[in-house]
Amino acid sequence: MRKFDEQKELNSMNGALKLRPLINNFIDQISERGYSNVCWLGIGGTYASSMQAVVHMKEKSAIETFVQNAAEYLVTGNKRITKDTLIIISSVTGSTQELVDSLKKIKNEVGATILAFLDIANTPLEEIVDHVIVYPMNEQLKFFMVADRLMYLANEFPDYDDFYKEMDQHFAKNIVAVAKKADQFGQEVAEKHHNDAMHYFVGAGNQWGATYSHAMCYWEEQHWLRSKSIEAAEFFHGTLEVIDRDTAVTVYVGEDTQRPLSERVAKFLPQICGNYTIIDTKDYELPGISEKYRGNVSPFVFRAINNRIDAYVEHLNRHPMTIRRYYRRLDY
Amino acid sequence: MRKFDEQKELNSMNGALKLRPLINNFIDQISERGYSNVCWLGIGGTYASSMQAVVHMKEKSAIETFVQNAAEYLVTGNKRITKDTLIIISSVTGSTQELVDSLKKIKNEVGATILAFLDIANTPLEEIVDHVIVYPMNEQLKFFMVADRLMYLANEFPDYDDFYKEMDQHFAKNIVAVAKKADQFGQEVAEKHHNDAMHYFVGAGNQWGATYSHAMCYWEEQHWLRSKSIEAAEFFHGTLEVIDRDTAVTVYVGEDTQRPLSERVAKFLPQICGNYTIIDTKDYELPGISEKYRGNVSPFVFRAINNRIDAYVEHLNRHPMTIRRYYRRLDY
Numbered sequence: 224m225r226k227f228d229e230q231k232e233l234n235s236m237n238g239a240l241k242l243r244p245l246i247n248n249f250i251d252q253i254s255e256r257g258y259s260n261v262c263w264l265g266i267g268g269t270y271a272s273s274m275q276a277v278v279h280m281k282e283k284s285a286i287e288t289f290v291q292n293a294a295e296y297l298v299t300g301n302k303r304i305t306k307d308t309l310i311i312i313s314s315v316t317g318s319t320q321e322l323v324d325s326l327k328k329i330k331n332e333v334g335a336t337i338l339a340f341l342d343i344a345n346t347p348l349e350e351i352v353d354h355v356i357v358y359p360m361n362e363q364l365k366f367f368m369v370a371d372r373l374m375y376l377a378n379e380f381p382d383y384d385d386f387y388k389e390m391d392q393h394f395a396k397n398i399v400a401v402a403k404k405a406d407q408f409g410q411e412v413a414e415k416h417h418n419d420a421m422h423y424f425v426g427a428g429n430q431w432g433a434t435y436s437h438a439m440c441y442w443e444e445q446h447w448l449r450s451k452s453i454e455a456a457e458f459f460h461g462t463l464e465v466i467d468r469d470t471a472v473t474v475y476v477g478e479d480t481q482r483p484l485s486e487r488v489a490k491f492l493p494q495i496c497g498n499y500t501i502i503d504t505k506d507y508e509l510p511g512i513s514e515k516y517r518g519n520v521s522p523f524v525f526r527a528i529n530n531r532i533d534a535y536v537e538h539l540n541r542h543p544m545t546i547r548r549y550y551r552r553l554d555y
Numbered sequence: 556m557r558k559f560d561e562q563k564e565l566n567s568m569n570g571a572l573k574l575r576p577l578i579n580n581f582i583d584q585i586s587e588r589g590y591s592n593v594c595w596l597g598i599g600g601t602y603a604s605s606m607q608a609v610v611h612m613k614e615k616s617a618i619e620t621f622v623q624n625a626a627e628y629l630v631t632g633n634k635r636i637t638k639d640t641l642i643i644i645s646s647v648t649g650s651t652q653e654l655v656d657s658l659k660k661i662k663n664e665v666g667a668t669i670l671a672f673l674d675i676a677n678t679p680l681e682e683i684v685d686h687v688i689v690y691p692m693n694e695q696l697k698f699f700m701v702a703d704r705l706m707y708l709a710n711e712f713p714d715y716d717d718f719y720k721e722m723d724q725h726f727a728k729n730i731v732a733v734a735k736k737a738d739q740f741g742q743e744v745a746e747k748h749h750n751d752a753m754h755y756f757v758g759a760g761n762q763w764g765a766t767y768s769h770a771m772c773y774w775e776e777q778h779w780l781r782s783k784s785i786e787a788a789e790f791f792h793g794t795l796e797v798i799d800r801d802t803a804v805t806v807y808v809g810e811d812t813q814r815p816l817s818e819r820v821a822k823f824l825p826q827i828c829g830n831y832t833i834i835d836t837k838d839y840e841l842p843g844i845s846e847k848y849r850g851n852v853s854p855f856v857f858r859a860i861n862n863r864i865d866a867y868v869e870h871l872n873r874h875p876m877t878i879r880r881y882y883r884r885l886d887y
Contacts, residue, residue, distance in 0.1 A: 266788065266789070266792055267789060267791075267792025267793060268792070270789065270792075278631070281631055281632075281633060281634070282631060283634075284634060285634035285635065287619060287635060289621065292786070292788050292789070293788075294788035294816055295759075295760075295788055295813060295816070298760075298812045298813050298814075298815055298816060299610070299613055299614060299760065299811075299812045299813055300613075300812075301613060302613070302615075302616060302617035303617065303619060321788070420752070421753060421781065427627075428627075428630075428631065438793075439785075439789070439792065439793030439794060440792065440793050443793040443794050443796050443797045444792070444793040444794075444796045447796050447797055448797070449753065449797050451783045453771075454624070454627075456598065456624050456625075456626035456627055456653070457598070457599060457602065457624070457771070459599075459882065459887060460598055460599025460600070460602075460771065460772065460776070460882075461599060461770075461771030461772050461775040461776040462771060462775050462776075463880075463881050463882065464775050464776045464777075464779050464879065464880050464881060464882065465775045465779055465780070465781050479631075480630045480631040480632075481627060481630050481631055482630075483630055484626055484627070484630060487887060490887070491885070491887040494885065495881060495885075547796065548795075548796050549795050549796060549827060550791065550792075550795065550796065553823070553826065553827075555791060555819060555822070555823040
């Protein structure tokens with residue numbers, strides 16, 4: 224398998240799950256003190272992960288929670304963000320300009336409480352925020368652990384302990400198994416689509432953010448391939464009209480509450496398109512994970528599959544995913 | 556001028572502005588009775604207009620307000636929508652399935668208050684909602700009038716009367732003047748881009764929803780032309796990498812608080828792209844509209860310009876904008 228170190232993957236995910244006591248220690252304090260609402264602040268990939276956290280919470284929570292784009296905060300502000308707001312962010316580099324600037328502004332002018340997940344220590348962001356948890360990768364898992372604890376404390380997730388018992392025991396090895404099972408499929412998809420002039424990605428629910436991010440942060444930014452993401456619910460209100468026999472379309476069909484929206488696209492597409500790919504999490508076994516929790520795990524299943532596709536696209540195109548044409552190379 | 560009836564345009568906009576007493580009569584009652592939050596519910600084009608209403612309010616309001624996609628509500632729900640929520644919707648046909656179904660669900664299961672703008676009378680939606688205002692077109696103006704009244708009543712828009720005095724006197728004729736001034740430009744843009752394999756539209760702030768809608772509901776749905784919309788703030792976090800010399804990109808630079816985000820793209824683009832179009836509302840005079848209100852009017856300026864472009868694209872492509880390939884023609 225190209226670009227795949229099983230033990231490293233297992234360690235990475237299991238290590239992330241072990242952050243839970245650190246997360247809970249902080250969240251429990253904040254919850255006891257009280258907060259008015261929860262804001263997930265990001266830009267680019269972290270904006271996308273934030274969208275997923277919000278949809279994840281909406282499934283069962285009455286807590287006011289929303290996404291705030293960091294750059295937009297700098298110019299428009301957001302009066303719902305007050306000193307009583309809990310803000311959650313994640314950053315790989317800890318130096319993304321819009322994040323640094325917006326958090327400084329929030330800290331100085333508003334005084335909200337900020338929890339930051341940072342991939343590395345000693346970055347500019349670390350000095351601004353209230354609480355830092357340093358651990359690489361696994362952004363979505365970190366966000367979901369925060370969301371789940373908040374909902375547990377609000378009596379909206381009574382079986383929280385059962386769920387995390389299953390996660391701690393079975394999550395990492397299941398996701399690794401998905402990657403292995405999807406490897407050949409990933410290679411086939413890559414061979415068929417690595418040279419697409421345009422590729423449409425359709426997703427819904429807790430996979431929408433990842434769909435947006437896969438099109439923009441992976442295919443556009445890392446592969447320099449043109450792509451567009453569309454919410455499954457919105458697909459029928461415009462985009463469907465430009466889909467024809469040869470249009471490349473991938474549909475992510477997950478198992479959260481919005482599954483019917485993606486299923487609707489997946490069922491319709493074969494009538495008008497001969498170049499589609501359906502990725503359905505139901506095709507992947509997750510032993511030890513109860514049926515009712517599979518929806519929570521769907522984004523991680525998709526991630527493992529997408530990573531397989533990307534590894535082969537990278538090789539076929541002889542285009543290292545780490546290089547950028549313009550990003551952080553030109554001034555803007 | 557193709558597809559342009561000056562008197563009809565003037566009458567349409569001035570008639571919409573005259574809805575204000577009807578809107579205020581209802582909103583004042585709701586405000587006096589009290590409400591917990593404001594939800595703009597839509598799908599496709601009305602989802603886009605809802606995004607604009609939310610950004611418009613965020614400029615100055617602390618009222619909790621959010622967009623809810625109608626189809627997503629049907630499967631995921633939204634616990635922030637309660638009996639104390641004010642819901643605002645708009646519909647041209649009054650029969651869009653996802654809207655009808657979601658509003659029925661809200662009415663029966665939650666009991667929120669629903670204000671509906673409908674283009675025509677006697678449609679299925681009329682029987683579900685609490686209050687109906689029937690008047691064709693001008694969706695964004697209707698939404699902004701609701702938003703502005705809510706903010707006025709919350710003491711967040713003290714110069715509301717000054718603003719609407721200017722709007723009543725000068726808005727319609729200014730927008731018509733913009734259309735006339737932009738006609739030749741519209742024709743030139745259409746001649747250059749009516750056959751684009753792909754066109755990128757970049758927008759921000761209270762123009763973001765319209766940018767999304769212009770790409771999806773106009774270029775994809777009505778012209779069957781491929782296009783993608785990107786938020787200006789997000790442009791630098793992925794999409795920029797697929798822009799090259801010949802990529803067609805349009806940037807909308809408006810005058811609301813998010814102007815700097817679009818300006819940043821407009822300033823950067825010429826370094827890497829030779830096929831861009833910048834549309835800046837500052838190039839259009841709006842006599843009688845104070846400088847401080849021009850940001851509120853920007854989406855309408857863009858709309859008038861886009862309509863000119865679309866009229867010529869339609870003609871050049873000999874593709875009537877009213878026909879649909881699949882929408883409401885196939886089952887899904």
